[in-house]
Amino acid sequence: MADRARNQYGLGKAVTFNVITPMTRFGTLVVGVLLSIFDRFKSTQVTAKELAFLPFVHWVVVKRDSFPRVSDSQPAEDLHYDYLFFLSTFNGPWGPYIEAFADVLYKPLDLVWFWSVGYPFARPVGPLKAYIQRNQIESDHSYSAYPGASVRDVRAALELRNEVEKLFQNSGGLSPERFAVEFDRLLISVQNKLGTFGPV
Amino acid sequence: MLNLTNIQGNILRGYASFPHAQFLFFEIQNADDARAFIQRLLETNAVTPALWRAKPDATLNIAFTFEGLRALGLPTESLATFPCEFQEGMKPRANELGDIDESSPEHWDDPWKTHRVHMLISIYGRTEPALAAHCQQLRDSLPNGVQELKDSQPAGLLHINGEQTRKEHFGFLDGLSNPAIEGVPDDGGRDRQDVGNPDEKGRFRKIPLGEFLLGHPGEGGEMAPMPLPHLLAHDGTYLVYRKLEQDVVRFRRYLDDQADAFARTIPGPLPDGVSPQKFLAAKMMGRWQDGSSLIEHPDAPREDRRNAFGYAGDPAGARCPLGAHVRRANPRDAFGFGGKTMSRHRLIRRGIAYGKFLPKGEEQSPQSQEKRGIIFIALNSGFDQFEFVQQKWMNFGDDFEQGNDTDPIAGNRPTIGGRQSAQMMIPGDEATGRRPFICFDIPRFVTTKGGDYFFVPSLAALGLLASGRVVA
């Protein structure tokens, strides 16, 4: 299993997490509508973003006749269900990730997963964990552009660059005293974005 | 229902009025001998429950490691139902727990280094003679098949300037904040105020019992995974025992080294009695040494031990830094989401100091070479409590926007770019004009010297273990 990327400095922070669950045709229809609603009304996405241990969450429906074949010589599969793919990466340990997800986002989880065969509801989280364990697909390979960066690291770095560039552009003709004031202002605005980072 | 006569003591309520302790470690070589020994302890009412009729002079409590349960003859069907962290024990989990470099198990003290302890017997006394007598009595009653492992661990409240105190070696009042638990009366300790988990409105609510005792509903109404049979697990809990050595000289020297640079970030004079060292130490801990919180008292200590404060009103850490020890160890409402992303990671702490306090000015004397630290004891119904706090909050900083930075007091010091170090941001305060200060190259102040995971059975479960008739 290789659910985290690794480079010469250590282990990446993002853990891959993929769950594939079967749905009936009716479920596919409902989930399609739900996903387009989530797409239009952003509140679920906003909450998911606030849960800053989630680099990425994605739901995809693949219908029973749409599974790709490597070549024409690969026989088409005769599947009895459509499949819901829950594709995500998270930072941190598996159990607490699922707990936090279920505690905070149980409504959208239940709405979308309800249509999957055998789904137990997000709360209590014990049966949900068992369900996920049964349907989780382990990764053979994972790639990460910045293995040493968590979601917070990336956000912090982007904001830091922004602020530093602003100071750089606006500080050209400043006297040393003014510059010190501006530098302090910069420092206080980015003070919680300066943690060390790198693979762990 | 809470049956305090079935639950062992020092779990839901601490032994605050028993200032002297001795931890004894045993190897079970003969299961029959060990079972008869436990049976005798039960028959003589030697095992102290959470509720006593008359306050004893000394208390006695028993806990077992996984190897201990196996040595007692527990059948495999039952052993297999214990959580894997417990089965493995602390030593093999050194990497996960950050017990690396000087903290790694090859540097631990005995018995931890050479043995797998089977049974822990903790004895606390109201006086030293009472403690000594109790230990002697216990040793006299040991059968051949239960061997004591050296060295037993003495511990006790520190004496500073001739006064007994609840301070730990770095000078901070300890044992202040523990979880407020549903159905459990407040600890009653003079300085203590238990604190629950935040709710949606930012108020504190009590924590369900199941977070700390097996067989009861916990957060979200859920039960922690229960080992089998139920009678064995019900009212039991897991005890995390860690011997954490504190380098007091290094801690004081670091504060001294940083004092001038830190003082330059502070506009105007410090209040009377507050040195830059004291202020910096408070910033690292999140409390003043006298226990008062930086949230309530950002400028000077006030001997105020009120504990029902939150961090939501201090989002940037102008008062209490985001990376301070107590803010990491229990983030309260700091993460938002009605506390839902922290509520399953609370710990009951029953730590107690060992070694003698190093008086100020003795940093060069032979006394400075003595060993001192904390016997860290935490109780929880599952390891996503202790191990999560240890891994994610002590030895990592992401949840607090501190990147990989570790806890300034208790964290490990991983090697980054070939250099062992850690840093901590002390955020500035726009209200007072204090500028941000970064503590660089924080050395390791705390080193792990041993420990293991123990299961603390209820009194009924001890009876079951003694009977040898455990069927999963």
Ligand code: HEM
């Ligand atoms: C030698 C190492 C340590 C020292 C000197 C130390 C010291 C302290 C002190 C002085 C307090 C504040 C007083 C109180 O609330 O009782 C405290 C609180 C706390 N510590 Fe530690 N500690 C150490 C290690 C740890 C470790 C390793 C953990 C967890 C894995 C931990 C978890 C906690 C918790 C949960 C609190 C209570 C926070 C709250 O509820 O506000 N401590 N510690």
